[in-house]
Amino acid sequence: MSFRGAITARCPEGCEESDYEVWSFIRGDLDEPLRESLMAGDINIVRCPECGNVFRPEATVVYYDPRAEVMAFIFPESYRSDEARWRAKMHEDFEQIRGALEADGPISEEPLMFFGAEELGKILQADDDLEDEVRVARYVCEGLGYRMRPVLRSFARGRSLPRMLPSREWKEGEPFSLKETLKALRALLGKNNRLSGYKRWLSELESAKEPPPAAAAKR
Ligand SMILES: [Zn+2]
Numbered sequence: 001m002s003f004r005g006a007i008t009a010r011c012p013e014g015c016e017e018s019d020y021e022v023w024s025f026i027r028g029d030l031d032e033p034l035r036e037s038l039m040a041g042d043i044n045i046v047r048c049p050e051c052g053n054v055f056r057p058e059a060t061v062v063y064y065d066p067r068a069e070v071m072a073f074i075f076p077e078s079y080r081s082d083e084a085r086w087r088a089k090m091h092e093d094f095e096q097i098r099g100a101l102e103a104d105g106p107i108s109e110e111p112l113m114f115f116g117a118e119e120l121g122k123i124l125q126a127d128d129d130l131e132d133e134v135r136v137a138r139y140v141c142e143g144l145g146y147r148m149r150p151v152l153r154s155f156a157r158g159r160s161l162p163r164m165l166p167s168r169e170w171k172e173g174e175p176f177s178l179k180e181t182l183k184a185l186r187a188l189l190g191k192n193n194r195l196s197g198y199k200r201w202l203s204e205l206e207s208a209k210e211p212p213p214a215a216a217a218k219r
Pocket of ligand 1: 011012013014015048049050051052053
């Protein structure tokens with residue numbers, strides 16, 4: 001679950017320092033309201049008890065969503081000028097919490113690093129938009145006798161492509177067949193040609209020499 005931490009911060013109006021409670025760890029898959037708040041950019045906004053000013057104190061947030069395969073450290077915007085130092089700190093902290101987090105499954109990727117929540121918010125929003133396409137494609141593909149299989153998430157996300165592809169027959173953890181996937185994509189787009197993410201998948205794979213990497217089998 002998500003949790004808060006206490007920090008001491010000074011209101012930008014120059015008031016006395018105060019203690020505030022801010023979110024320091026967010027489980028995106030378990031706390032939808034917090035995930036949405038992060039996407040909207042209004043996470044960790046506090047009110048100064050002295051003057052009533054609303055502001056965002058400097059605080060680092062760890063965002064984790066094993067379902068979506070996102071592990072991210074969000075540092076305050078103002079830390080950007082010292083990136084190397086914070087990257088080292090991130091690795092140190094990540095190794096400390098890794099054991100506890102991996103109770104829910106292995107974390108294969110290096111954590112993502114952000115300064116300010118805006119960029120991560122955009123990535124999560126893009127995921128949500130593609131998810132709508134995955135739902136439509138699943139429905140069409142099932143009608144065509146295909147099943148949807150997960151692609152390695154970081155591969156799909158890095159190319160802004162939907163995270164599932166149709167496949168006729170497969171065993172968990174087995175690689176995709178390039179030929180079979182192309183055939184299935186053409187059949188899908190033949191039924192619905194408005195799926196722009198799947199059109200991009202088709203053009204990506206038409207020029208590919210290797211099949212897309214499948215997601216690792218779940219434990
Ligand atoms: Zn104030």
